Amino acid sequence: MAEGEPMLRFANYQYQEVFGPDGNTPQFENITIYNYFVWSHYYSVSKTYLGPGQASFGGVDFSHEGPGFVTWHRFHLLQLERDMQASTERGGRRKRGRRGSLGADGGMKDGRRKGKEFGDLRRREEQGGRRTDRGERGKCGEMDMLGDSTFALPYWNFAIGGSECDICTDDLMGARSSFDMNSISTNSVFSQWRVICESVDDYDSLGTVCNNSETSPIRRNPAGNVARPAVQRLPEPKDVLDCLELNTFDTPPYYSTSSESFRNTIEGYSAPQGMYDPVVRSLHNLAHLFLNGTGGQTHLSPNDPIFVLLHTFTDAVFDEWLRRHAPGEIVYPEENAPIGHNRRSNMVPFWPPVTNAEMFVAAPENLGYSYEVQWPAPAYTLSEIITIAVIAAVLVAAVVGGVIACAVRAHSYRSAEALEPLLGDTFRRYSEDERRLDKSQSVV
Numbered sequence: 001m002a003e004g005e006p007m008l009r010f011a012n013y014q015y016q017e018v019f020g021p022d023g024n025t026p027q028f029e030n031i032t033i034y035n036y037f038v039w040s041h042y043y044s045v046s047k048t049y050l051g052p053g054q055a056s057f058g059g060v061d062f063s064h065e066g067p068g069f070v071t072w073h074r075f076h077l078l079q080l081e082r083d084m085q086a087s088t089e090r091g092g093r094r095k096r097g098r099r100g101s102l103g104a105d106g107g108m109k110d111g112r113r114k115g116k117e118f119g120d121l122r123r124r125e126e127q128g129g130r131r132t133d134r135g136e137r138g139k140c141g142e143m144d145m146l147g148d149s150t151f152a153l154p155y156w157n158f159a160i161g162g163s164e165c166d167i168c169t170d171d172l173m174g175a176r177s178s179f180d181m182n183s184i185s186t187n188s189v190f191s192q193w194r195v196i197c198e199s200v201d202d203y204d205s206l207g208t209v210c211n212n213s214e215t216s217p218i219r220r221n222p223a224g225n226v227a228r229p230a231v232q233r234l235p236e237p238k239d240v241l242d243c244l245e246l247n248t249f250d251t252p253p254y255y256s257t258s259s260e261s262f263r264n265t266i267e268g269y270s271a272p273q274g275m276y277d278p279v280v281r282s283l284h285n286l287a288h289l290f291l292n293g294t295g296g297q298t299h300l301s302p303n304d305p306i307f308v309l310l311h312t313f314t315d316a317v318f319d320e321w322l323r324r325h326a327p328g329e330i331v332y333p334e335e336n337a338p339i340g341h342n343r344r345s346n347m348v349p350f351w352p353p354v355t356n357a358e359m360f361v362a363a364p365e366n367l368g369y370s371y372e373v374q375w376p377a378p379a380y381t382l383s384e385i386i387t388i389a390v391i392a393a394v395l396v397a398a399v400v401g402g403v404i405a406c407a408v409r410a411h412s413y414r415s416a417e418a419l420e421p422l423l424g425d426t427f428r429r430y431s432e433d434e435r436r437l438d439k440s441q442s443v444v
């Protein structure tokens, strides 16, 4: 890349126009790091335009409803994290990042600090960015972001049950506005965080591609979907534990209808114990729908930065599953998964190409980051409960038996003591008789 060219660019055109009017001038635009993050998710789920007068084809989703759900979102986050770490210093060794909690479940201090930096992301970009001096910023390799290769994205443990979004406060991801249930409070840095890729109907019907224009502020109304009570609550801690116990990574048809699939369960189309049920939404999907706004619509959801934290936690569960089950890439389907979701498929639209298999590895050993998560203590199985109950019953019986034995012994001891004065009298009488006898003998 020549000096002066922007670091991050995205294609704003359909295939036919992407090489420009002369067929030799690729049509790219500059974009901020965060908007690129939003755009790549939008692109991965967007329908394929089939031409005027034809309905766009919506049967392809490169990032959801297939085994690639976990690997695609893992790379999506990793790319954001690396872009945020960037500095003008070249050639520095990448250090390990620890992804800490932003919520109330521990690791708070670390996560909060990182969250603040995270909240500064778009502002920092804008200060040195294209809106103020268009074309000046972004020489290749000169993208000065945090300049900290240890920076790690925080996570939000959304599996806390209840109907409170614990990180929706003004010092974290933004409280609810007092004036509008669906907006973020003006005291939050996110209150005027604007959405791109909102005109989804135009993209589908007119064949335009999301062009990076920012429109309305993000909307969020946690637990506010009164028409759908089932998504007014967050997942429970036990849901995560149940999901982690599933042994099989994915099952045919490797889709949102898969049963007994870890992937479909963490994605949230199955009950947490693994059974597919068309009306169920759990874990990741439930957390999205709970947010009830920008973060609940697939083509828009990363516009709400809470998306990042929801997905780091989803990725933490995936990493814990990899650690517990140590599966090897062999369990990742090689074929018969939806397009883009097979083991060796490149994940769309990332460039340079990266395959699903490359992200199907334990993060601490292979990808340079790890999670600080306190997983809830595992629940006992029925047979464990029965064993514990039997042992407890035997112990109780032994203790009760022991107590009864002691009581009986004490009782017989007391009874014996009660007899003792009689014996004492007898003994006294005999000894007095003996003494009297002795005296009479001595007189004699």
Ligand SMILES: O=C(O)c1cc2cc(O)c(O)cc2[nH]1
Binding pocket: 064, 281, 285, 286, 288, 289, 295, 296, 297, 298, 299, 301, 302
């Ligand atoms: O309806 C769902 O299950 C649903 C909504 C939603 C939004 C989103 O951004 C996702 O990534 C997934 C998702 N699922």
